[in-house]
Amino acid sequence: MAKIITFGEVMLRLAPHGYYRLIQTDDLEATYGGAEANVAVSLANYGEDVAFVTKLPENLIGQAAVNSLRRYGVDTGKIVRGGERVGIYYMEKGASQRGSLVIYDRKYSAMQQAQSGDFDWKKIFRGAKWFHFTGITPALSPEVAKICLEACKAAKANKMMVSCDLNYRGKLWTKDAAKATMTKLLKYVDVVIANEDDCADVLGIKAANSDTTKGALDEKGYESVAKQVQKAFKLKMVAITLRTSISASDNKWAAMVYDGKQCYHSKEYLIHITDRVGGGDSFGAGLIYGLVHKFDAQKTLEFAVAASCLKQTIEGDYNQVSLDEVLKLAGGNASGRISR
Amino acid sequence: MAKIITFGEVMLRLAPHGYYRLIQTDDLEATYGGAEANVAVSLANYGEDVAFVTKLPENLIGQAAVNSLRRYGVDTGKIVRGGERVGIYYMEKGASQRGSLVIYDRKYSAMQQAQSGDFDWKKIFRGAKWFHFTGITPALSPEVAKICLEACKAAKANKMMVSCDLNYRGKLWTKDAAKATMTKLLKYVDVVIANEDDCADVLGIKAANSDTTKGALDEKGYESVAKQVQKAFKLKMVAITLRTSISASDNKWAAMVYDGKQCYHSKEYLIHITDRVGGGDSFGAGLIYGLVHKFDAQKTLEFAVAASCLKQTIEGDYNQVSLDEVLKLAGGNASGRISR
Amino acid sequence: MAKIITFGEVMLRLAPHGYYRLIQTDDLEATYGGAEANVAVSLANYGEDVAFVTKLPENLIGQAAVNSLRRYGVDTGKIVRGGERVGIYYMEKGASQRGSLVIYDRKYSAMQQAQSGDFDWKKIFRGAKWFHFTGITPALSPEVAKICLEACKAAKANKMMVSCDLNYRGKLWTKDAAKATMTKLLKYVDVVIANEDDCADVLGIKAANSDTTKGALDEKGYESVAKQVQKAFKLKMVAITLRTSISASDNKWAAMVYDGKQCYHSKEYLIHITDRVGGGDSFGAGLIYGLVHKFDAQKTLEFAVAASCLKQTIEGDYNQVSLDEVLKLAGGNASGRISR
Amino acid sequence: MAKIITFGEVMLRLAPHGYYRLIQTDDLEATYGGAEANVAVSLANYGEDVAFVTKLPENLIGQAAVNSLRRYGVDTGKIVRGGERVGIYYMEKGASQRGSLVIYDRKYSAMQQAQSGDFDWKKIFRGAKWFHFTGITPALSPEVAKICLEACKAAKANKMMVSCDLNYRGKLWTKDAAKATMTKLLKYVDVVIANEDDCADVLGIKAANSDTTKGALDEKGYESVAKQVQKAFKLKMVAITLRTSISASDNKWAAMVYDGKQCYHSKEYLIHITDRVGGGDSFGAGLIYGLVHKFDAQKTLEFAVAASCLKQTIEGDYNQVSLDEVLKLAGGNASGRISR
Amino acid sequence: MAKIITFGEVMLRLAPHGYYRLIQTDDLEATYGGAEANVAVSLANYGEDVAFVTKLPENLIGQAAVNSLRRYGVDTGKIVRGGERVGIYYMEKGASQRGSLVIYDRKYSAMQQAQSGDFDWKKIFRGAKWFHFTGITPALSPEVAKICLEACKAAKANKMMVSCDLNYRGKLWTKDAAKATMTKLLKYVDVVIANEDDCADVLGIKAANSDTTKGALDEKGYESVAKQVQKAFKLKMVAITLRTSISASDNKWAAMVYDGKQCYHSKEYLIHITDRVGGGDSFGAGLIYGLVHKFDAQKTLEFAVAASCLKQTIEGDYNQVSLDEVLKLAGGNASGRISR
């Protein structure tokens, strides 16, 4: 009986080692990841009782995906087995002026072709307190969007908290489609997480003077965005991550939250990046952890930002850091000295 | 203007290194292969002017597939670019009593979704003398089967030789569907290549007393099969490869041909296997090479068997052996001594 | 509430890749293994509900050991955390006339220094039906031997079946010490598993005419050994594995069981070895599986031998084969052909 | 019939992985590279029809060099086969204050021992519009310098554009020898490419106040250098790359061109370096691309600088970037964000 | 007859490749290192005649440790063989805000359990001029501390110079224990090396206003520390390394020495770190080299700082740089340009 449930797709991630390009190498690192799976692993690493729900085929690749999750302590007992294929994403790590590259090969995956009847939410949610999904899940197909809605309704019926990371993916759906669907889902959501662009892309709510391709962000402008979003959906909390991309190798990273009363701003980290994929997911997991453990808003925010800063020093989608490591960084020790 | 044209699908082949299983490893070898692509690479390695025709998406994975072919000298200028994904097959190498394992993830590939209008066979065949495909290509979809038929007709109109490896794949279509389609195509074919089971599976023509799962083959029985097949389709040649599987590590390997007049039997090799995938394809390429170069039937057969024996000592789908190496083995030097 | 409980030590296994020696390489494969952990993973791979009990330190190496087990579905919730170090064994794979080499660095491990109070057997055994350990566990220290005795008594009090693989390790204790301790423990045991030497080494019960260093075994002689052992400890079953070492690369492998009434002999496999470590453990797991599922004696034996034959084609200590794969081989399909 | 022809040596490049030193490792990455081959691959990656001309031995190493080029679409049909060995360079990647290290083992290579009669320039240049070589080629031997001269004359006779990267290599010849030979060759050249030091080293034409080992460059001083060089050889264009070496890990990178009328300066990039070898070659290829496609001088320059900035984020000698990627960076998007 | 003798423990260092965490990988890099062994390798790389003294078990792991030293020219003929195990340390490289992580598994090692009678210092020191150890050696056990004292006395009796790096390791002993032991040993020492914290941790002598976890160091404050230490033990030289940890990826690095008369400050390097472990040891080796070769104080200091700057660009514990490379950097060439 897991306390926290996340729902989405976990994909096989195929990536060249180091900074090689896909056309240069005969060797691919094969790990697994996906927004909601990443959140689940983060929470399991902090010692939370968390289950990830998805659909995976009954072959060795599906099994390897399951194994990647239970290896890190995620409850995989609620995963539905069936369908034909595990979705794939090819990932090339960028460096300096060369951006990272993602090629999706996720269509027709078991999860993308899941049917409403595959998931018995009442049973899945037994004993659970928190439900998390992201905007990627309903983008997979209209049927999966419908499943998301059923899950949200069941979660609220079960008096659970619901969080959603907007996570707009232009390769999966249009902004209009996203808006139509997400507007419906957000009625059941308590906590919204977004990056600088998501609120504009998904909800049409914009911050003034922000052009993220120029790497110039007006942090203040996000306060108004957060307030608009909170108001529109009567949310308990809106959190926005703020990335300033100096280059593919070096990013600034911060975040803010608005709790309906006040805006809080985190400290900003200058990160020399190992792997930035999953940065937002690890922020979401940190936020959920803080809220579940009744941290105050500032501490919750600093915990989430520190967690996601550390993620970007970790290879792969999953955030492999412990509670102690996050608390230590959130507490201010960023010198990176060795203890021995 | 390539002399030989092969047509089919080339897939990304994802395989653990050595004898690891797919659920044990985070590292996959990413190479490319597919029956007709394998034939093309073999022929290019012998110095033939050969083009491979397929459809591949316009992304880095599609490009890597193209690069894998032109690296070894195959003309890729006739490949159509478009569609969504490169087909994949996961491959686990067996050892001793544990058989090799193949998981297909090739549905919805660019090639599987190719349309008749994608290929202008008249243009493709300009200056060509030989067309080769296998039973896998028409199994991809009814539309691709139709394209195959168009290609066969165009080839005959262009006075080309046509060869076909029956290559039955039970994961792609039923025996009935195979029979219906292949019977139509074989009308245009001059040379048929098959393994021990293909003639029964695809054409319903059986050798007495053969149960390949028991590893016991009655070589004599295949003479009657070859004769039946030759007669049914008025073929110039029928070739049958004969594998005796002692274990996943050790196989016996031989072949026979029937040229409408006489049956020829090759010597038999005891192979300590490095990678058996592509063994049949390298046999087909050897057969084509011998016929193109007017070797007599026995020499053609020995060349093809030696080539495919060597293939099974090579990693990956593509047969990386030179003309000299095949001729040397076919000529009887199998001692494996070092020259220095 | 796991149905089957195994108890022992899991070690970090450090091995050069392929056939390199420890003094040739800067790269070690770091996996985990140990007799009872190996049994647990095998059973989990067959879908059994199994927990592994041990003591591991609270650092990343201890955590990696836990992760290696839960990755494959073993319940690690009963593992005690504490102590200083994870035991290590260095492993060099042999080839042809060069035997494999094991160097133990397992002294002072958390498990070796475990205390009786660390384990609450009544709680651990709640709902369990089967308890398995091997002769390695009591060899770790007199205190651990005492814990084993407590576990055995608790298991019998809980009406569980108890199985024990004699697994004599000359590097851990003397034959006399082994005999004294094991004789006490075997009073609580229902099923004994042994290799050709164990009965003589541990219990002083010998087969005539067997000198295992010469690779010559008199299978008939083992019938009398099995009968003597069964009688001495009033066992439900005695199982003896029979390895004929042609070389480090090729072994013959078979087994026999005696159920108090009759001796059963398995078929013999000629194995081209990938990794022989864990062969005996996978036999034990197969035997337990067969007994739990009420297979008859012959089928139980064939299942266990097929499982352990397959293990020796698998890299690492853990047997990564599925129920279907074992059943298929036990059912007689050993040709190693690809299904595609 | 390739449009662009480059001529020089391609070497086997043996490099430790990552930042290991040659005396630390048993594993070398084996790729291929050389100034003019690098230019050819860049141009092929942009879709240009380009052939690389060289001499390579008829063994597997020579073949692997050929394959490395045709893999990326370079026409290798004009490569002469013969001679004894493939030249080698050992390459150790530097980091921070430790500079990269190159050890040449290129003497006696097939190309260094090429004879005038090996190359039929009239035939090679049939249908070609552009010829490119660098100062490394004539430095290989007096005979190869003579071949260069023959090529230049044939190119001009064929009304082709000729470009030359001065590329002074102190390990191959003296400054005096370079000056004597290059002065003769430059009479046939239309476009000269140089780095900060080349004009001084090869032609004795200096910029004031520049000591490149101090990392301090006076960009303005290069304008006078460019003008002197243009005037001396009546060139259509002189291009100078400007590297400021903060450390082996971080460089500033810019360039300027002078077209006989005006000096143009590019934007400057701060590059976190993956592999700087081939930076100048990718600049040259970018320049040729811009000139062939009639970009104006500023756009040509920005394209070439962006291309060579990206190269330094790529492993190996060959610049593995697409036309789109260069255009995007030259167009101003340097944020390195992921598109997904 | 080695001129310089260093004494301590060499451990097996197990580290994930690149920036992977210990719980993410199945592949560990297995090299060897330890403070005094690192000093010996550095000196051997500069061409010094140096022997490393320790105790190592007579198995393949002990042999691999010996081999790692003699590979780089260290005299291993004085190493005592015996004992049970080679000490281990697990090492995870940090990145950006994530610090490096060291897990010791060195207890019960052959060296930690060495006995006074194992070492015949009179014989070991025959012909030697310099003895070096660090604070780690006496921290291993009271018996080893006693051996250290014997060695110090024998060295002084042999009129050798004695140097000691304080190297406080909180995981090995308390500050009080360190102070009691080190105070006794320092009576025999001529040259003390310390980092920012060591003087306070080991000797209770503090610099004002320094909190190293905040990354803020007052360089001036160290002058008083150095003077106090020099005075307390009548030393010929006190050297203090000064690290400013911007992040785990980027550090500032400098040092100072006090020779009883004057303080000297080195230039400061900004290092993009490859592997910082062994930085202090390579500083010590550089200092010894300068003093042995009668460099003046400033040149000795700059040599030592340049050497240790370069070390931090090298993978592994051992500093793989040549005399020429250190002299070049100490002489001011830090541009990291390639020579070719």
Add this chain to the structure above:
Amino acid sequence: MAKIITFGEVMLRLAPHGYYRLIQTDDLEATYGGAEANVAVSLANYGEDVAFVTKLPENLIGQAAVNSLRRYGVDTGKIVRGGERVGIYYMEKGASQRGSLVIYDRKYSAMQQAQSGDFDWKKIFRGAKWFHFTGITPALSPEVAKICLEACKAAKANKMMVSCDLNYRGKLWTKDAAKATMTKLLKYVDVVIANEDDCADVLGIKAANSDTTKGALDEKGYESVAKQVQKAFKLKMVAITLRTSISASDNKWAAMVYDGKQCYHSKEYLIHITDRVGGGDSFGAGLIYGLVHKFDAQKTLEFAVAASCLKQTIEGDYNQVSLDEVLKLAGGNASGRISR
């Protein structure tokens, strides 16, 4: 002062991993080897005091070659440094019917261009008892043949034993040239080692009925060959290794010696081969070891054959086995069982 001196060339050996071909891979294993260096390493591994003499350039590759030897305890203090390059050999491991492939790139190496004045044999041989070289050394150049002759004369003047492995290499010289030179050198030789073909190739002395490419050897015929050779050069011992090449994967291996009085035949091993290169060298080293330690002829022979059998289970040129391991196998324990 080494007791045994071997003299020849050590090369960089570049080999694909596993069974990949040179044209398939971007990764080469870089180790070192050469007939006489291999003998030296074998003897050092048995605890002998042995020096290897050669000439190597003063760069990192030359240093890495030195390091590879001293790593395993060979005295490298007599190696002359100078010249331009380290010789290279590319090595592709064969499998089954595909033979191993060697490509030499050793011309112009420092050793091949060594001059008579480079070696002061009187000094080198001070205190030495045994000198060993092979037919490869004089084949490098007439000058090196002259140096060999000088060494042989100096060795005899110093009352040393001299052994020579004929080691005919058709890629280095003709049979006539070999005969002319070797006949002169063998006057100073006491022990000759040869394989099945060497005596015929080098000395024109043939065994009846042996065609090694057919894998059929008449062991008896070699007795007459050995006797003829012994008589011709008044040798103390002639040893002939006898390889029956079943395939590249499986060989039979035996040897015989004739001591002027009697022929001794060894047992024959069936070897499943890991790497056969260096098999003959490890036989030579075993023979020298036996003779130095006054084993009787049969024991010497069995030791040498067991050593070289084990070598063929070891990766790389150098035989990484201990004295104990050879003695154990020579003593009859070939079961390859694990000791634990």
